[in-house]
Structures are given as structure tokens and as C-alpha cells.
Amino acid sequence: MKVTAGNVPNIIELPGRIEAVRTAEVRARVDGIVERRLYKEGSDVAAGTPLFLIDPRDKQAQLVQAQASLARATAAQANARSIVNRYEPLVNRKAVSAQEYDAALSDARQAEASVADARAALARAQLELGYTTVRAPIAGRVGKAQVTEGALVSAGSATLLTQINQLSPVYATFTQASVKLLDLQQQAQDGALQVPDLSRIEVRLILENGREYSAGGYLDFADQTVDPSTGSQMIRARFPNPDRQLLPGQFVRGRIVLGMVRGGISVPERAVQITNEEANVMIVTRDNSVARRTVELGGQMNGRWVIRSGLNSGEMVIVDAWMKVQPGQKVTPRVQTVPPAASAAKR
Known part of the structure; x- marks a missing residue:
């Protein structure tokens, strides 16, 4: 295929953790002996549901x-x-x-x-x-009981009885180096990057097993302070979670579509070879010779890799059968009709 420049998604992949939208620690507010636990551990409860009875x-x-x-x-x-x-x-x-x-x-x-x-x-x-009747302060999924019948609880020490997490929707929090965010701001000011409003920036989740979470989310918060110990800022996305597949503390990776890069380049996934943490593509030079080119990858979306550097518009990239040729070999290429990068970037 002939590399064509166009608007391509600016995809940033960051590690993150799932957090409950609301979390409540249920604690004792009177002194006494726990007589009964009134709920089933791990069940969903409504606000005001009795959880424990203290004598x-x-x-x-x-x-x-x-x-x-x-x-x-x-x-x-x-x-x-x-x-x-x-x-x-x-x-x-x-x-x-x-x-x-x-x-x-x-x-x-x-x-x-x-x-x-x-x-x-x-x-x-x-x-x-x-x-003495301890009730759920919020609706959500109630966790394991931290005390049993017969335990002495105290209001003075605020004995923890259990915890409730609201699991639908959920937050995914990510951290990014502040210098990277400054670079993005500079690109947006220079016009090289088109960044939408915060609430319109889409995020896709990659679960621990490598599969993509079915529902997409959107950023809803970006911290305005930098962590002095890590030099990073926190950003957060909100996701629907009707099946309770996402749980607090779960490790995920987020693919954040942070605007569109003008004049960017993308190629099909099958054209890229990744070995020893290095990405390469095979190109066909003007004299129809094969050459290996090291490229810097950006994000991945819709079956295509975004190429940050290493390729120029107008160059010929071998998409199929690159494993059958060697650098320096003469070939007769057949050019495929490939949608432009801007079209491939649209969902």
C-alpha cells in the first residue's frame, strides 16, 4: 500500500485501576454487642437496608x-x-x-x-x-462482614463493620507524566492536534486477559495538581458496568483517543512486525528493492497502527507476504486499494 497522510486518532495507552463511583465504610455509631448480621455478603442492597443489629x-x-x-x-x-x-x-x-x-x-x-x-x-x-440497627448509607454491593455475632463494637473507635461499593457505573483512573500532557497542550496550541472537549474524549479498556471491554467510556475529570513524588497527573474516565464485570482495584489498560493528529500516518496491523520491543515495516524503494524500516508506534484502533515516526507520505509499505522477502531483494509490488487514514480512523 502507498502511505497516505491524513487525520489519524491520537491514541495514548495508559495503565489504570478501576474504582467505585461511591464507596461507604459502614462503622459502628454506638457501643454494644453485635446480635445479628442481617444481610447476605456480596449482595446488592438499597440505601437504608438493615445490615447489623447491635444489642x-x-x-x-x-x-x-x-x-x-x-x-x-x-x-x-x-x-x-x-x-x-x-x-x-x-x-x-x-x-x-x-x-x-x-x-x-x-x-x-x-x-x-x-x-x-x-x-x-x-x-x-x-x-x-x-x-443499634445499622443501615446501608448508600445503594450498592455490600462486602464481607468485618465482625461476627457476639463481637463488641465501639463508637469511640468507629469499628468497621463492612463496606459498600457502587459498581454501576465505575471509574477508571490513569496517571500520565505531566511533561507528556504539556507536549499535548503545545501540539493543540500549534494546531497539529485537534482535541475535543474533555467529556467527548473516548476511552476503551483492555482487561487483564487482553480482551477489550465491550462498552466505551469518556473522560470526566483531569486533576489540576501534579504528584510531586511521581511528576504525574491523574485523569479519570467513567464507564457503564451493568454486568458488574469491572470490580474496584482491577488492573486495566486504557486506550484514550485524545483528539486527531493532522497529517498523521497509519498502516494495517498485519504490516507491522514487533520483535524485542522494536517495531519494523518492510517498504519497497523506488527501484523496487525491499528495505526494513524501524518505526515508532502510536496507538492501535480499528485494526490499524498509528505511526508516529519512521514513515513518510508516499512510501510503499508491504502489507501481505512480507515474511517471504528479505531486505535488498527485488520485488514486483501489487498496490492495494486501502482507505485513507482519515476514513480508517472513523468508528
């Missing part, structure tokens, strides 16, 4: 005590108000001194404050009794 008897007793304190404070408040009501007409007739009336008013206000304090204590007791 509620102590909190029930505290609730009764708070209710009694509120009743006592309410009775004291009623008595203080009645005294103020009796003193109010008497103080005008000088039957009760102003000092006694002021003291009665003060007692009434203190009684009101005691009622408010008792109500707050009752609300807190009701809240803590509710904490």
Missing part, C-alpha cells in the same frame, strides 16, 4: 430514662408557671415583693430550659437507639 437493651433503657427526665422537667415547668401566674396580680397590690416575683420568673425560665434540655436528651436517646 439495643441499653439504649432502650436510656430512652426510658430520658422520657422520665422530660416528664419531671415538664412537671417542674408547670409548677413554676403557676407560681408566676399567682404572683403576677399580687405584685401590683404589693402583696408580694418584686424580688419574690423576679425569683419566680427566674425559676420559670430555668424550668423552660430544663424542659428543652430534657427534650434534646430524649431526641439523642431515640437517635442512638436507631443506631
Whole structure:
């Protein structure tokens, strides 16, 4: 085939990890003994689903005590108000001194404050009794229980009970050297690279077994800080995960289509030979002799390799039967009709 320059995808392949969109650590908020686990490990739960039951008897007793304190404070408040009501007409007739009336008013206000304090204590007791039933804070897949029945859990140390991960959709996070990102920005400013908006940059995932994940994703976040220990920046893509095939912590490789390179070159995959981490192609020179050419590969998409350097527009690349010829051999080439690079780059 005759190499033709055109717009080719600028593909960057980066290692990454899968992360849950939302993760919640379920921890104890009261002290007590775990009585029961109320869920099946590894199942999907809705927000508010009961997960554990902590012995509620102590909190029930505290609730009764708070209710009694509120009743006592309410009775004291009623008595203080009645005294103020009796003193109010008497103080005008000088039957009760102003000092006694002021003291009665003060007692009434203190009684009101005691009622408010008792109500707050009752609300807190009701809240803590509710904490004895540990519920899922978010919807997602709940993990292995970190405690068993009979275990003592503590609110002070925030004992971890389990963890919930929201697995659909999921994030894939990648890191790229900041100098590489600066080069891309410079290429975009010079007009050599057409970069779309962040939300329109497509990412394809390669799983650990080498297969491509069926659904594509798009970038949704690029960190604005550089990690001083590695000199890299983090970028993130969002992927649908209806079958829960992607799991948090899973290693993946991402092929990021970061815009289109103007005047780029691509060739079919079968034309490239990769040996000892070096890529080569066989070309036919003007005198119909075979020559080996080392090339620098870019990304791979739609059955084609993007060539970053090593080939020029107009050169003839051997696509088929290159294994039957040797450098320096004279050949009679048959030129194939190959779609231009721009057409091959379209999905």
C-alpha cells in the first residue's frame, strides 16, 4: 500500500485501576454487642437496608430514662408557671415583693430550659437507639462482614463493620507524566492536534486477559495538581458496568483517543512486525528493492497502527507476504486499494 497522510486518532495507552463511583465504610455509631448480621455478603442492597443489629437493651433503657427526665422537667415547668401566674396580680397590690416575683420568673425560665434540655436528651436517646440497627448509607454491593455475632463494637473507635461499593457505573483512573500532557497542550496550541472537549474524549479498556471491554467510556475529570513524588497527573474516565464485570482495584489498560493528529500516518496491523520491543515495516524503494524500516508506534484502533515516526507520505509499505522477502531483494509490488487514514480512523 502507498502511505497516505491524513487525520489519524491520537491514541495514548495508559495503565489504570478501576474504582467505585461511591464507596461507604459502614462503622459502628454506638457501643454494644453485635446480635445479628442481617444481610447476605456480596449482595446488592438499597440505601437504608438493615445490615447489623447491635444489642439495643441499653439504649432502650436510656430512652426510658430520658422520657422520665422530660416528664419531671415538664412537671417542674408547670409548677413554676403557676407560681408566676399567682404572683403576677399580687405584685401590683404589693402583696408580694418584686424580688419574690423576679425569683419566680427566674425559676420559670430555668424550668423552660430544663424542659428543652430534657427534650434534646430524649431526641439523642431515640437517635442512638436507631443506631443499634445499622443501615446501608448508600445503594450498592455490600462486602464481607468485618465482625461476627457476639463481637463488641465501639463508637469511640468507629469499628468497621463492612463496606459498600457502587459498581454501576465505575471509574477508571490513569496517571500520565505531566511533561507528556504539556507536549499535548503545545501540539493543540500549534494546531497539529485537534482535541475535543474533555467529556467527548473516548476511552476503551483492555482487561487483564487482553480482551477489550465491550462498552466505551469518556473522560470526566483531569486533576489540576501534579504528584510531586511521581511528576504525574491523574485523569479519570467513567464507564457503564451493568454486568458488574469491572470490580474496584482491577488492573486495566486504557486506550484514550485524545483528539486527531493532522497529517498523521497509519498502516494495517498485519504490516507491522514487533520483535524485542522494536517495531519494523518492510517498504519497497523506488527501484523496487525491499528495505526494513524501524518505526515508532502510536496507538492501535480499528485494526490499524498509528505511526508516529519512521514513515513518510508516499512510501510503499508491504502489507501481505512480507515474511517471504528479505531486505535488498527485488520485488514486483501489487498496490492495494486501502482507505485513507482519515476514513480508517472513523468508528
